[in-house]
Amino acid sequence: MKCLKCDCEKFKEKNVHFNPEVKGEEVKVAIPVWVCTACATPWVDSTAMNRLRRAAANRYRHERGLLTAEQIRMFREALGMSQATFARYLHIGEASIKRWETYYVQDAGQDEHIRLKCDAAYAEQNFLDICWKKQVPSEFSGNRWFSLQHFKNVALYLVSKTEESILILNKLHFFIDFLHCKRTGESLTGVRYIPLKYGPCPDQYKTLYDCLEKAGAIEEVKPNHYRAKSEPDLSLFDNEELETLEQFTKIYNKKGGDFLYNLSHKEKGFEETTECDYISYDYAKDLLL
Numbered sequence: 001m002k003c004l005k006c007d008c009e010k011f012k013e014k015n016v017h018f019n020p021e022v023k024g025e026e027v028k029v030a031i032p033v034w035v036c037t038a039c040a041t042p043w044v045d046s047t048a049m050n051r052l053r054r055a056a057a058n059r060y061r062h063e064r065g066l067l068t069a070e071q072i073r074m075f076r077e078a079l080g081m082s083q084a085t086f087a088r089y090l091h092i093g094e095a096s097i098k099r100w101e102t103y104y105v106q107d108a109g110q111d112e113h114i115r116l117k118c119d120a121a122y123a124e125q126n127f128l129d130i131c132w133k134k135q136v137p138s139e140f141s142g143n144r145w146f147s148l149q150h151f152k153n154v155a156l157y158l159v160s161k162t163e164e165s166i167l168i169l170n171k172l173h174f175f176i177d178f179l180h181c182k183r184t185g186e187s188l189t190g191v192r193y194i195p196l197k198y199g200p201c202p203d204q205y206k207t208l209y210d211c212l213e214k215a216g217a218i219e220e221v222k223p224n225h226y227r228a229k230s231e232p233d234l235s236l237f238d239n240e241e242l243e244t245l246e247q248f249t250k251i252y253n254k255k256g257g258d259f260l261y262n263l264s265h266k267e268k269g270f271e272e273t274t275e276c277d278y279i280s281y282d283y284a285k286d287l288l289l
């Protein structure tokens with residue numbers, strides 16, 4: 001090995017910064033390469049070149065929220081598939097799979113396709129998202145479209161203000177939505193409620209909370225207890241919605257979670273709705289809260 005610039009034969013390994021281009025955009029990476037001790041010129045052989053291409057591709061993916069080569073390979077291996085089987089499963093050429101698992105960056109559409117076919121939680125959320133989009137406002141949604149953003153920020157609000165378990169949080173969601181409907185004729189989040197053994201609960205509450213956890217909004221600190229990882233974005237709510245939240249918080253601070261838990265079981269909407277049915281927001285007018 002001889003330096004191309006100064007003929008020196010002494011090299012040492014160093015982390016060197018490069019600014020290669022990926023899809024026409026420059027990315028910054030640092031990779032270990034042999035560097036001439038005399039003039040500091042890096043020795044970029046084919047091994048270093050491969051390392052550079054992979055690092056550049058992964059940096060580009062990371063910055064844009066795309067799956068990395070490693071994540072794609074892990075998805076494939078979790079399904080127990082060879083690259084050839086995986087290619088057939090995705091209806092994509094085997095060469096693409098090989099390249100994605102090294103240094104070729106998939107585009108955003110392909111990235112979503114891989115997730116939908118490999119990540120059950122992602123596919124489930126996508127499924128729910130379609131259902132929500134098709135759920136026309138009705139008495140069961142409190143006369144509005146479901147808003148994941150509203151639900152998320154009510155959840156953040158509750159999780160940051162109380163230390164209740166999901167068992168109680170579900171009831172607090174119920175009271176906020178029904179209280180808002182009683183005041184304004186519309187729910188606050190558009191979520192539907194079902195009467196479970198333990199009281200009224202947001203439909204798909206587990207999936208909803210899983211979504212929030214996956215999105216990094218909350219984390220489960222012990223079974224069924226969460227911690228908010230960011231402040232709720234109250235700018236999302238209009239004045240009437242904020243008033244409902246304030247009004248509810250006053251009641252909660254005075255009466256506590258256990259009281260509201262018990263009260264939720266006495267609510268007419270809960271008592272008169274049969275299992276497997278949604279609780280109509282028409283019962284908001286009968287709210288005992």
Ligand SMILES: [Zn+2]
Binds near residue numbers: 003040
């Ligand atoms: Zn040199």
